[in-house]
Amino acid sequence: CIQMALQAHHDVIVLNPNDNFMNLNMAKKWNSLLTQNIESSSPKMAQTESFFSLQHPPQCFPKRYSNTPEEHMAYIWDYFISKTEGKDVAFIVHGYGGLVFMDLLVRRKWEVMSKVYAVALIDSEHHVGHQLGSDVQLLAWVKHHCREWVTSPKPLDKPAASVLKNQFPMVSAGTEKYHLAPSSSLQSIFKYLQKALKAKTTINFSRMPIVTRSSTKKKQSA
Structure with a gap:
């Protein structure tokens, strides 16, 4: 995963939320x-x-600032990720990591929503209803910025049914084994991240004001 990220010219930070003591x-x-x-x-x-x-x-x-996975995530976000110059951040989370990310999203709502462009979840243990509640903004954000790969007998990337409402897209990881899901879905995940980043860049570019000769004259006369 790290090698693929570096080859795609991403910077990488690896969190270790399970190491609490x-x-x-x-x-x-x-x-x-x-x-x-x-x-x-x-x-x-x-x-x-x-x-x-x-x-x-x-x-x-207990380790300082890492007593729990949630505390570790918040600490790394506050002192490292949020301070990076890059404005395009993506997360790949597995299992309980999905729950931890949703906790961060609730804690640092506006920061995360403005800095993170995509989240790839793998067999996540999060619960949208319990964690995000009825926050319309958060529900809309996860629907458009998250995708989950779940263990399934279906071929890779085939749609998987979602039990929860207001859930984001779920697709098959191409395996029924939990420990194989990350490696099985990795190629698909990076394609998703690349597509999401391209879409974000296109939207940002389309919103940039177009400078014309007439608009320049108006600005100077003002």
Whole structure:
């Protein structure tokens, strides 16, 4: 996915919303091992690791600004994505990532709606009704800027029925296996993103004022 994005001349940022805790014991252990010249393939090291795990249960602490997937997403948006010079941002989200994105959309409504031009969801766990409620603007935005690829016995890109009203287009990912859905639908997703970006660029260009000789004279006389 990253290689395809770079080949298409996109900049890439990878979020990690599932990494919410720090294991203090493991952090101390690996820092100690890094200062020593110990080969990672050593059987003795493997035995030490097992013994260490049994004698010292993990001490996990919430990561700052990433206690939850939703908090992580909001933090990355506020301090990285929203500060980028690029105005054309696209998201590819899988599973729970879809729910996390919808949470961001509600939290940062106007920022996200103005900066994100397309969202590709893969077997998303979001719920439009519960998360977006009856917000007409948000419902209209997701309908025109989101598309979901779902596990299905149908061929890739064939329409899939949506149970929810005001839902965005749903198509088959070309596989019935959840873990294969991202790779199976990747080519289709990038075609969708490319088409969406082209459409956005065309709309923006069509809205630009056309400078004519008469309009220039009026401006100067004013």
